[in-house]
Amino acid sequence: MDEFWVFGYGSLMWNPGFTFEERLPARAFGFRRSLCVWSYVHRGTPDRPGLVLGLDRGGSCRGVAFRVSGENREDVLDYLRRRELVTNVYLEKILPVSLSDGRQVKAVGYVVDRHHVQYAGALEIEQAAEIVRVSVGQSGPNDTYVFNTLAHLKDMGIRDHWLEGVGAAVTARAQAAV
Numbered sequence: 687m688d689e690f691w692v693f694g695y696g697s698l699m700w701n702p703g704f705t706f707e708e709r710l711p712a713r714a715f716g717f718r719r720s721l722c723v724w725s726y727v728h729r730g731t732p733d734r735p736g737l738v739l740g741l742d743r744g745g746s747c748r749g750v751a752f753r754v755s756g757e758n759r760e761d762v763l764d765y766l767r768r769r770e771l772v773t774n775v776y777l778e779k780i781l782p783v784s785l786s787d788g789r790q791v792k793a794v795g796y797v798v799d800r801h802h803v804q805y806a807g808a809l810e811i812e813q814a815a816e817i818v819r820v821s822v823g824q825s826g827p828n829d830t831y832v833f834n835t836l837a838h839l840k841d842m843g844i845r846d847h848w849l850e851g852v853g854a855a856v857t858a859r860a861q862a863a864v
Contacts, residue, residue, distance in 0.1 A: 688756050691793035692766065693783050695719045695749035696739040700838045702752055703769065704762045711786040711842075712751035717741045717797060719749075719846055721814050721832070723775055724804045728825040736821030736828035737806060737814060739835065740776065740798030748844045751783050751793050763794070770796040775804040811848065815855030829856050 693714050694702065702709075721737040730736030741747060754762050770776050776796035783793040798805055809817075821828035836853050839846055 690754055690756070690759055691783065691791045692752045692754060692762065693749055693781055693793040693795040694752065695741050695747050695795075696835065697838075699750040699842065704752075704754070704765050705758055706752040706754050708753035710751050710753075711748065711844075712783045712793070713746050713748050714741070714781045714783050714793070714795060715746045717743055717747050717781065717795075718745035719747045719849065720798075721809065721818070721849070721852060722798055722806050724806050725821070725823055725828070726804070727823055729823040729828040729831050730821040731823060734821055735817075736823055736831070737809075737817050738831065740805075741795060742798050742800075742808070748846075750842070751785055751791065766794070766796070773802075773804060775799055775802045811851040811855055814852045815859060818852060819856045819859050829860075832856065 689707065693712060696719070720740055720742040722742045723738045723740040724730070724735040725738045726732050726735050729738055771778070775798060777799050779795055779797045780792050781795040783791050785791060818828045818832050832853055836849060
């Protein structure tokens with residue numbers, strides 16, 4: 687079996703959970719990182735859902751691509767499907783990805799299903815910030831998830847202006863509430 691690539695845009699970038707041969711900064715075209723998935727368990731509740739990241743269509747997304755050996759293909763895909771397809775809010779897709787060394791590859795990626803009940807759609811920064819500020823789930827406060835993501839992106843040298851705007855608005859709202 688041939689090697690294959692996996693594209694990560696959220697926690698998969700810093701916590702892949704699988705064995706890989708190579709890890710490179712990468713960009714997926716036609717999709718963008720977005721807080722577009724309602725979280726009813728981990729970062730919210732059914733009464734007050736939170737928001738988590740999805741890869742939604744439009745623009746491009748800087749992330750990380752992992753090269754996986756062919757011999758690990760089935761194990762890695764099984765792991766990713768258990769991790770990413772729990773509620774089927776994501777669709778497994780093959781994405782065109784540009785690697786930082788100039789290579790163009792096809793990578794497995796998980797794109798939000800716009801027809802799924804958990805799809806929150808495109809939210810304005812202020813809308814997303816208010817949801818994130820007040821939501822808490824089994825894995826903790828929604829704002830902790832956003833701030834942790836922003837810290838990891840910063841450590842990796844990745845700017846996400848929209849998500850940074852959400853983080854800034856959450857901070858401003860929290861300070862105003864004190």
